[in-house]
Amino acid sequence: MRWTDRLPSGPLAFLLVGATAAGVHYLVALVLHDLIGVPAGWANPLAFACAFPVSYLGHRSLTFKGIQVPHRQALPRFLSVALTSFVVNQLLLLALLRWTPVPFWLALGFTLVAVAVGTYLLSRFWAFAAQQQA
Secondary structure, X not given: OOHHXXXXXXXXXXXXXXXXXHHHHHHHHHHHHHHHXXXXXXXXXXXXXXXXXHHHHHHHHHHOOOOOOOHHHHHXXXXXXXXXXXXXXXXXXXXXXXXXXXXXXXXXXXXXXXXXXXXXXXXXXXXXXXXXXX
């Protein structure tokens, strides 16, 4: 028995892995933006790049551990899902920063939560879904 077999899977694991990846994203973005002075438009994608491996490996190992899909299928699909989610995140973040008085830390937190549901659904039913035989 692997140690990951004792950890939750499914929606609870998605929440835990997603929160961990979002935490990495959020903290890296805040450090880059608030402490180093990187503009929000660059801090957010750099933070995404740091959080992506946490997300993919966590979801592959925990959330969808019962689904045996090879990396050559799951990784490009999950990357597509993550990049699509990130584009929505980036557009929403930049819109909030431009047209509202909301501070960066709050706008970023809101956008990370807002795209999570779509990411789960696309991951569950496409990225980590077994291919159907014709």
